[in-house]
Amino acid sequence: MVLMKADMKASISKSSVRELHANSTLTALLPVLGILVAEILTVWIDPIAGIAVHGLVLFGLLNGYLFGRTSAARDYYLALSLVPLLRLFSLSFPLRQVPQIYWYVLAGFPLLLAIGFAARSLRLSWSWMGFQGVRGWVIQVLFTLVGIPLSLAAYLILRPVPLEGFPAPAVFVAGALILTLFAAAPEELIFRGILLEAATRYLGRGGLVISSLLFACLYLGSLSPLFIVFMGGVGFFFGWWTQRTGSIWGAIGAHSFMNIGMILLWPAIYSL
Numbered sequence: 001m002v003l004m005k006a007d008m009k010a011s012i013s014k015s016s017v018r019e020l021h022a023n024s025t026l027t028a029l030l031p032v033l034g035i036l037v038a039e040i041l042t043v044w045i046d047p048i049a050g051i052a053v054h055g056l057v058l059f060g061l062l063n064g065y066l067f068g069r070t071s072a073a074r075d076y077y078l079a080l081s082l083v084p085l086l087r088l089f090s091l092s093f094p095l096r097q098v099p100q101i102y103w104y105v106l107a108g109f110p111l112l113l114a115i116g117f118a119a120r121s122l123r124l125s126w127s128w129m130g131f132q133g134v135r136g137w138v139i140q141v142l143f144t145l146v147g148i149p150l151s152l153a154a155y156l157i158l159r160p161v162p163l164e165g166f167p168a169p170a171v172f173v174a175g176a177l178i179l180t181l182f183a184a185a186p187e188e189l190i191f192r193g194i195l196l197e198a199a200t201r202y203l204g205r206g207g208l209v210i211s212s213l214l215f216a217c218l219y220l221g222s223l224s225p226l227f228i229v230f231m232g233g234v235g236f237f238f239g240w241w242t243q244r245t246g247s248i249w250g251a252i253g254a255h256s257f258m259n260i261g262m263i264l265l266w267p268a269i270y271s272l
Contacts, residue, residue: 028203028210042221043220058081058084064077076199078118080198080214082118082195086187101174112189140250147256147261150257150258151257151260151262153230160267179260189248195207208236
């Protein structure tokens with residue numbers, strides 16, 4: 001009888017754990033679905049509706065951060081809130097009134113502030129986000145070169161319009177710095193720094209899938225299924241590398257080279 005009661009308690013305990021895990025997975029995926037719906041509305045239906053849904057998702061995630069059951073869940077919700085915030089920044093500014101290259105500054109600067117606030121609120125150390133001194137720098141620098149062929153592939157898929165002929169050296173350097181500091185760095189800090197780590201702690205291996213899926217969602221506006229899949233693969237590759245090496249520096253560098261090549265270099269070269 002004692003053994004039967006012990007077995008029953010063990011069975012109930014395992015069942016409770018499975019139920020708790022299923023509930024955690026469901027609550028983790030709901031805001032991801034909300035972000036996807038918001039992006040679909042923004043691209044194909046009405047940007048105002050997309051902004052509204054992003055705002056609702058952001059509100060729900062911040063409430064999840066404040067009232068989550070576990071510290072891992074609260075960290076995940078706060079990290080995930082940076083994704084709709086990124087989109088709200090990019091959609092809310094009057095970008096049509098400024099040159100295209102400065103769009104990244106307007107959206108990226110406040111986003112960097114939000115990333116810093118999130119990192120401080122989550123009590124993240126520099127090493128947690130992949131800043132680990134000089135160890136492995138040679139490997140990380142070499143990995144940045146991956147961004148060059150990726151930039152060419154991205155350009156050939158999307159064929160973006162050149163910003164302005166072939167830019168003068170000073171303009172090219174300024175544009176490269178902007179794309180690095182206000183586009184590549186914020187996205188990598190979010191998707192391969194804060195979100196990947198928080199999602200992995202909360203969901204295990206599914207964290208890499210979620211961060212890559214959300215990264216691909218940002219490119220629905222390209223209206224190119226091939227480019228969206230390509231960027232999802234790039235996000236997965238960068239995330240895998242970050243987890244394998246424990247540093248996001250290589251991913252930031254590769255992402256910077258990819259942006260610079262796709263937006264500045266290759267369109268200018270192919271327009272000659």
